[in-house]
Amino acid sequence: MRVLAAALAVAATVTTTAGALDPEPPPQTASVKVEPGVSKGTGRLTPVAGADRLVAPLGVDPACPAKLRIGMRSDARKAAYATMRVELDPPLTSSRAMLTSYLPPGYQVGANLLVAVPPGTAQGTYGLRLRTPDRTLEVPVEVVPVDGLDNGGNLALRRPVTASSQHTNANYPPCSVADGDRSSNGWAGGNGWNDATARAWPDTLSIALGGARQVSRVDVYTLDTERYPASRYGVRDWDVQAQVGGQWQTVAQVRGNTAGTARSDFAPVTADAVRIVALASNGANDYTRVIEVEVR
Numbered sequence: 001m002r003v004l005a006a007a008l009a010v011a012a013t014v015t016t017t018a019g020a021l022d023p024e025p026p027p028q029t030a031s032v033k034v035e036p037g038v039s040k041g042t043g044r045l046t047p048v049a050g051a052d053r054l055v056a057p058l059g060v061d062p063a064c065p066a067k068l069r070i071g072m073r074s075d076a077r078k079a080a081y082a083t084m085r086v087e088l089d090p091p092l093t094s095s096r097a098m099l100t101s102y103l104p105p106g107y108q109v110g111a112n113l114l115v116a117v118p119p120g121t122a123q124g125t126y127g128l129r130l131r132t133p134d135r136t137l138e139v140p141v142e143v144v145p146v147d148g149l150d151n152g153g154n155l156a157l158r159r160p161v162t163a164s165s166q167h168t169n170a171n172y173p174p175c176s177v178a179d180g181d182r183s184s185n186g187w188a189g190g191n192g193w194n195d196a197t198a199r200a201w202p203d204t205l206s207i208a209l210g211g212a213r214q215v216s217r218v219d220v221y222t223l224d225t226e227r228y229p230a231s232r233y234g235v236r237d238w239d240v241q242a243q244v245g246g247q248w249q250t251v252a253q254v255r256g257n258t259a260g261t262a263r264s265d266f267a268p269v270t271a272d273a274v275r276i277v278a279l280a281s282n283g284a285n286d287y288t289r290v291i292e293v294e295v296r
């Protein structure tokens with residue numbers, strides 16, 4: 001009997017150790033990326049941006065600043081060190097003042113630029129200039145309050161998010177589930193929430209809607225990439241709850257999910273907030289990983 005108990009204790013220890021040895025997925029995308037292309041041979045170094053303007057909401061959590069993909073392309077005949085300056089009108093601040101990289105002919109380097117809006121910044125359009133020795137690309141930055149955002153019908157966009165816990169080994173801020181970026185790329189780099197309580201449930205993620213809103217649909221995007229598929233790393237079971245008249249009520253339930261996206265439709269309710277109550281994830285490495293939540 002004593003031997004059996006000892007064997008069980010060892011088994012329990014092994015199980016725990018195996019869990020600890022199977023940590024959450026590490027960051028999978030570097031912020032700076034160099035990609036090949038075809039040089040036009042003009043000798044120019046051209047600034048590029050992922051959008052022709054950037055909307056930077058006012059009053060959002062500083063952990064989730066506005067984000068723009070920036071870069072430069074070399075049309076030189078030979079490889080060189082390329083440098084681009086990033087100029088941004090104050091009081092806005094950017095995560096980098098310069099982008100520099102070794103670039104073979106035809107190659108392009110890209111990086112994420114984070115733009116922070118300090119409290120008290122006036123609404124309006126601010127200048128962002130990407131300067132290489134050859135060219136300047138201007139990308140206007142529009143500072144608007146959250147209430148003035150074009151949210152495309154998504155009532156959760158840029159609203160305040162709170163979570164039951166937050167993993168601290170990397171960048172998993174709760175506000176990242178309402179930043180408008182549904183992509184699993186950039187996991188652990190600020191584009192998704194990971195809770196801090198492995199294999200302990202429930203985990204909750206709440207989004208305040210900025211007032212009473214009629215809601216009838218919630219879409220949840222969980223971690224889902226080729227390397228980290230939702231069927232192994234995504235959320236499996238959760239309740240969708242709406243705060244109606246100060247009370248949380250369950251309006252939808254999802255069970256057995258293995259997809260990257262799950263849509264829940266329900267009878268319309270007038271709610272101040274919506275929350276996801278996560279109950280289980282897929283696989284043994286049980287954390288809750290949410291990329292985005294959209295509310296309509």
Ligand SMILES: [Ca+2]
Nearest residue numbers: 176181191291
């Ligand atoms: Ca996101």
